[in-house]
Amino acid sequence: MAKSKPRVKVPKSVKKGEVFQVKTLISHKMESGQRKNKKGKKIPRMIINKFICTYNGTVVFESDWHPAISANPYMAFYIRAEKSGTLVFKWTDDRGQTYEKMASITVN
Amino acid sequence: MGVKRYFGLFVVLAVVAGASLYGFAAKAKDWGKYQSGELRSGYTYASKETRAMQDDDFANPSSIWMDQGEELWLKAQGKAGKSCASCHDDAAQSMKGVATRYPVFDKSLGKLKNVEQQINICRKQRMEAKPFKWESNKMLAMTVYVKGQSRDMPVNVKINGPAAPFFEKGKAQYFQRRGQLNLACKHCHEDNAGNLARANLLSQGHSNGFPLYRLAWQRLGSLHRRFRGCDKNIRARPYGYGSDEYVNLELYLAARGRGLPVETPAVRN
Numbered sequence: 001m002a003k004s005k006p007r008v009k010v011p012k013s014v015k016k017g018e019v020f021q022v023k024t025l026i027s028h029k030m031e032s033g034q035r036k037n038k039k040g041k042k043i044p045r046m047i048i049n050k051f052i053c054t055y056n057g058t059v060v061f062e063s064d065w066h067p068a069i070s071a072n073p074y075m076a077f078y079i080r081a082e083k084s085g086t087l088v089f090k091w092t093d094d095r096g097q098t099y100e101k102m103a104s105i106t107v108n
Numbered sequence: 109m110g111v112k113r114y115f116g117l118f119v120v121l122a123v124v125a126g127a128s129l130y131g132f133a134a135k136a137k138d139w140g141k142y143q144s145g146e147l148r149s150g151y152t153y154a155s156k157e158t159r160a161m162q163d164d165d166f167a168n169p170s171s172i173w174m175d176q177g178e179e180l181w182l183k184a185q186g187k188a189g190k191s192c193a194s195c196h197d198d199a200a201q202s203m204k205g206v207a208t209r210y211p212v213f214d215k216s217l218g219k220l221k222n223v224e225q226q227i228n229i230c231r232k233q234r235m236e237a238k239p240f241k242w243e244s245n246k247m248l249a250m251t252v253y254v255k256g257q258s259r260d261m262p263v264n265v266k267i268n269g270p271a272a273p274f275f276e277k278g279k280a281q282y283f284q285r286r287g288q289l290n291l292a293c294k295h296c297h298e299d300n301a302g303n304l305a306r307a308n309l310l311s312q313g314h315s316n317g318f319p320l321y322r323l324a325w326q327r328l329g330s331l332h333r334r335f336r337g338c339d340k341n342i343r344a345r346p347y348g349y350g351s352d353e354y355v356n357l358e359l360y361l362a363a364r365g366r367g368l369p370v371e372t373p374a375v376r377n
Contacts, residue, residue, distance in 0.1 A: 005175065009166050027172040030326075071326035072169040 006101040013106040023076045032067040050092040056085035144367035153311040162375040170321045170373030177253025186237025207258035207370045213270040242349035255372040265362040278360030287344025314365035317374025
């Protein structure tokens, strides 16, 4: 899809120290660089190669992505929060373009 | 030599036994709403992981198109300065049940029309906007948004009255052998549903989940894209997107799957 729009699902409020799930989904074509077009020329690689999640500025989840990851990648992971704050999700692709999404969490 | 031959026989027996066991297990399982009598939705043929993707609204990648469809629904486009919502208001109310009825007979066209075609009729006549291209993201987004409002409602198309001759045409096409492999739809989806065609598990071929996210396509796709894929697989020349042949077939398929729930947007492998 032309415009990549990230989607994120986190609980609005969690208990202190509780482990909770974070789900993310971003639309991206994730062109692997292995495919050829009709003329036999290689389609250049164009994937998201980095995904970082920070919480109040600290990196809490980070992953390197490789060409075998499908289009529109879905990523779910578990984290724990000690105090209220903002989760920032950041995807970076081969062009260097970044996609960002924020979500705030209240800890009680 | 002798050992080898016996071994071969053993393999054949094992496969037959395995197949009958599999068949028995499949029959015994209750698929709940995804089954209606003998009819089984493609959902029941999908792998556990694929089913989990469809069950979780967030993990289902079609949600990207659903969101885009909602945006388009509210956005005024074209010379008339209207959006879909200007006439139809809330899609959750006005579009509810649409996917269970379509394709329907259109008097002014003198033939059937499906949801994609109705969207473009609206765009042309009411909004005076450019029509969407068939397999474009915008068309898929709008179709999936409109059809998705009927989720879980049973398919119930009309095949009597003016739609009857088109239903008969679609039915004839379903049983018509085509292509170099000389196969009809029914050879895979009626005679061999549940069996393998090479590595692919054949389903009954119902249309209740379309447009759906197909993992092999890595994106959402329309029913007519699926038809074209099938036609290419049996080495027949596919018809065009939105062709009369495919819309007639769409009606036959919907009638064939009456009672199954609308699953749009489904996920299949």
